[in-house]
Amino acid sequence: MDRDAGLSIAYVNYGFQSGVTERVIRALGSRGHRVASLDAVGPVEHRRKGSRRLRIDGQVLYNLAAAFAKFGRQAAHYRWNTTFAFDAHSRHAGELLAALPAQPDVVLQAGALFAPGLPPPCRYVLLLDNTRQLAMERPPEPSVGLGAPPDYGPGWRRREEAVYRGAWSIGTFSGRVRRSLERDYGVAPGRTHVVGAGANVLPEVVERCHDGETILFVGTRWELKGGPVLARAFERIRRTRPRARLVVIGPSRRPALPDGAEWLGYVPASELPAHFARATVFALPTLREAFGIAFLDAMACAVPCIGTAVEAVPEIIEHERTGLLVPPGDDAALAASIERVLDDPALGRRMGDLGRLQVEASYTWEHVAARLERLLAPPALPLLPRETSVPVLPAAAANEVVQQPVAPSAPAAAIAPPR
Template identity: 35%
Template sequence: MRKIGFFTLTPSPPAPPANARTLAALRRALPGCEIEVIEVIPRLKRAPLAYGTAAAVAAATYAPDLLRGNKSLRHAALRTPYIFRWIKGMAARVARDSNFDATFQMQSLFDASAPGIPHYVYTDHTHLENLNYGAAGAAAMYSKAWIACERSIYRNAETVFVRSTNVAASLMRDYDCPEARVACVHAGSNAATPAAPADVTAPGQRKTILFAGIDWERKGGPTLLAAFRRVLARHPDARLRIVGCAPDTGGVANCDVVGRIPLSEMPGHFASAGIFCLPTRREPFGIVFVEAMWHGLPIVATDIGAVPDMVVPGVNGALVAPGDATALADRLCALLDDPALAARQGAASRRRAEDRYHWDRVAARMVARMATAAET
């Protein structure tokens, strides 16, 4: 391939760092290919009538959820058939005028396919996968008309690349995607990866439990706080470090609330912790787990979504049911009780990351699939 169109919603930043990581990895994997970036939202903003109409349609479609605060107008505007058709038309014109040999899009919120041009999607979710998260997922659902639009994204793709096996299963189960058009290629770390994990020997470091997430409620923060109270009864010198948000911890001892930080500072927090814990309630993927694995940390998390792909109980951590503070405390204490167990599981995390969750390996899997498709 000589030229590929790389479609993304927003520039990076503020787009998720995975967008830039994916683009860079594809460029390394295809050194002789020109990859042109097309940013959807800036083009939409240059069409004020379309942008305003999208907001009006979303306000009418999702009024009850918007009034209850369950959805934001900005996100809802992207989940209407009106704006879906606008983006599809724009993308097809760009692809045709640019003479792309293939098109590639990040996530499945729009359709950048064009007739006669092989198209690839890389996503960490399907909308219907939300139904597997109970009430937390039900609140995130959008209209049947939007789901019909999403279904067409996968129908028009040569291959849908996904980050995890649960999303691959959803594509086949919920969207009738043939198995031959779905490929699980995983994902890499957004934060810088260390040449080798830190040697967790200092007691203060070994007994530090790290939580990293912006959405305290959705990421299971209250459950972790309840579990940590139980942990302190057995390990009064344990510490909980909370990065990414600044919740009220209710006076629980030994809690260090760091708050929102730049991504560049995350490696230092991974390196100074002994356990990573994120008992999330709903998670499209969770690249923070990958980052914890690269830093050689044992992981205690919940058995939902993509997490079981990354955390194998008894190998590199433990999994509990969402909301189960008692089980969470028991799993954390098992690691605090046995430093040798924590060290073995941390080393297994690092090996799993090196084997599976490396951006260059991800891109190589994609490019091999694209090359095979081009030959047929």
Template identity: 35%
Template sequence: MDAMSSRNNHAIAFVRIGSFSHINESLRSELARQFPGHDIDDVDVASLVSKADRWGWRNLSRLVKDQRWQLMAPLHRIQEVVAKTDYVFRLSSERIRRRLAAKPYAFTLQTSTLFDASRPDTPHFIFTDHTTLANLHYAPRDRPLLPAPSWLRLEGALYRTATAIFTMGGFSAQSLIDDYGCLPQAVLCVDSGSNVPPPPGSISDERYGARHILFVGVEWERKGGPELVEAVARLRACGVPARLTVVGCSPRISAPGCEVLGRIRPGDLPRHYAQASVLCVPSRREPAGIVFTEAALYGLASVSTRVGGIPERVLDGVTGVLVPPGDPTALADALRRLLDDPTLSRQMGARARAHAAEKFTWERTVSLMRERILRTVGQAA
């Protein structure tokens, strides 16, 4: 009988917002496997706080008061901060408290930092891929709008009062320590796994000579899509018959050699990984980058940028090639290096697969979390 089973509380509160790019489903499934006998109370905050709450006059008036100078930004940028007001944070936290009030829990775990799901009598853990202040480590032109100081204070208090914080990478872990003053012993990098199943069998090596570049991402500009299109144009102008497939978003581009598929069913994504020669997602800012792990499982090397947590997932010169963000020329050179050398692409892809299989699995992630959680819950029992 483990430390948790010795307590009267056998339920785990798993508090989230939506899918989190399918991370929540993967994490919850592995939690259920590694904490057998414990019910998981899955709470989606999206069902507790509506769009009307976020865009209602109470929140917008708060946004105008706190960030009037930023409201001249385009609407898509204002959307970055409309959910990051102290009003929405407190409203969400209060509704979560009511939702969790009916029964005791062994511990609570939240996978978003837009609310506080903690309870005074219960160990509380956070799983996150990023922090707000980590955005200050990107180039000024690539930073999102920052929320008001009142919200940042709530975020900081959330981190500093948590029992422990699990991060998807060392970049975010270091931000918690440096930017928020969290104790190093309260921060644990546990990485993450892939949200795409591994290939069922071997994949033909012929794809490495196809000069087929794959882009996978929802946020076209943040993920460096415009720079990639320019890089492909440079390659084709030099006589390299590169072709690009864009999956996950629908940018308006009509460049030769570029095919835009937009959003596809998750079950169709493995086929595109299996047909590509290389993955290229040259993000301008990126806290972790699960897409690189997914591609690695399919034996793909990645071409990306030296920002955020990407160097942890893509080992420069080993499992892929990294270039400065916003540099189409360097991007084209890196892509050509791999597209013109199928053997190098295959070798880097094999190393990428081994790296991902060793370090980036949900089994390993939750195992690290479980060890830390049981140590804490055992002390509280």
């Protein structure tokens, strides 16, 4: 590999992924690497990409039947999570890799919904925001119609574990995922590395022009992100603060909102900084959260954050420093925390400023690309240090960043998910 030419990377992914796919590709490209984006999803999809017209063939029908047998009325939601879909997507990923003009230096794969080929044709690195074991540990949320997360079964577990064990190295969004890989799947500690994630919104100049009374929510899944909890908390706040406002961005349909709340629906990412500028506090009382990029977006705009102490959120929001954490589903605690920030402008400014500094120091996609670069470089020719050192993640994740990969116990290309 020519060091100056950068790496040839095949990024095997599963589509938009909340903007992660586009930003990872762009950030790696800005560091001089050549990245080919390969979307492995498609063989078992019942709608055609783009047109959304129905597409029915043998593979689609078989997978839907398998999903219905496994997941019942949730079959459509979990259609990618049958062993048939895993193998179909894995074969498709291998076909996409084989169709490239030349074999890449390395494959970077998002998630573990499939393998990068059966077997993988070359060395690969994973980028993960969650594991299935962690997802299964989530408690049911009957208040929003969520039962206990389903078990995908032993066949899925064997495939998932094989993908982890076959990877040259694994980069994770959070320390929580890194620990799960080692504890639940037996991945050697030297092969797991926290690379973090980046803010999707990062204005060069921070503007703050709020009225001291505005609460902002940004999230497409109103119920899952704790929207009803926030609505109840807002009703409490309005009893003593009649001028308080709640702005809701993201849900495609207007949710049930109390007086004083405004629903804006979908807002392009390019317009979000203006809404963050007018927000006194950002509140996202999410019930489940593998990571939480929306918090990074708020912090990048110097807005103090109120979140819940669930999953990876405490790795992002430093309680009492960049924001406040409350128990999930507790509208009284949420209302009290929001009012605390509204009542203390100096506290809000301090938390917002510290949040912006934290994003600038560690949570941009350029930081993620720099950390990933260390994992992607061929073992015989590691990339030399660049002019700036790789930033280190703050707080809980700081001691979990490992710079150099350690060889797996078996060649990646020889490992394929078992049937």
